[in-house]
Amino acid sequence: MEQVxxxxxxxxxxxxxxRAGRSSRARIVARVALGTLFLFFGAMVNAIYLITDRDSFAAFGEMSxxxxxxDTWGSLVTPNTGFFIGLLIAGEATAGLLVLSGGRRLEAGLVLLMxxxxxxxxxxxxxxxxAVPMLGALxxxxxxQRQHPSGHARPPGV
Structure with missing residues (x-):
């Protein structure tokens, strides 16, 4: 489900x-979709996996x-899954909340997600x-967002 x-x-x-550069509606849609993605389908899903299937995180590093x-994932992250995945969850939740907040916090969240x-x-x-197309989207x-911080274009020269 989460992959879908x-x-x-x-x-x-x-x-x-x-379309975000030309449409305030597109900026809102992108912001809500991105915030939802990281808050619910990033942080929340990883928290559920951490509780129910801690071993699933070991396989992620093996795919590299x-x-x-x-080697680093297997020797550092896997034995300390709770700590490192806890940091991941906190980072995803923070980024999701920042993005959903809008304004300058949105900008901070976008910079953190890069x-x-x-x-x-x-x-x-x-x-x-x-990741490559998502980097372009970010x-x-x-x-x-920087061109239209309040939904309106900045005056020339600002």
């Missing part, structure tokens, strides 16, 4: 971000195309299919 929601909400964020990532998506690139080629949404 990642796909649906991710595609929604990407599509709305393309890089030996140093697999390195998160760059980090995903180390965990398997298939994540490139999601940049477009941040640019649109």
């Amino acid at each position: 929601m990642w796909l649906v909400l991710g595609v929604t964020v990407m599509g709305a971000s393309v 195309q890089f030996a140093f990532v697999r 390195p998160f998506h760059v980090g995903l690139l180390f965990f398997g080629w298939w994540l490139w299919l999601y 940049v477009l949404l941040l640019r649109a």
Whole structure:
């Protein structure tokens, strides 16, 4: 179920971000979809997995195309799953809340989500299919937000 929601909400964020520079409605749609994605289908789902299926996190690191990532994940993250996945959950929840808050907090949330998506690139080629377009969407949404911080275009020269 969560994979379907990642796909649906991710595609929604990407599509709305393309139009965000011209449409306040698209900015809102992108913001709500992105915030929902990270707050509920990131933080909440990972919290549920941490409680019910802690071992599932070990497999995530094993998918990496890089030996140093697999080795580090296996030696550092897997034995300390509660701590590191707890940090992940806190980060996803924080980013989701910041994005949903709008305004300057939205900008902060978008900036926080960029390195998160760059980090995903180390965990398997298939994540490139999601992370690269999402990085583009985050940049477009941040640019649109900075151009229209209150829903209106900034005056020239500002």
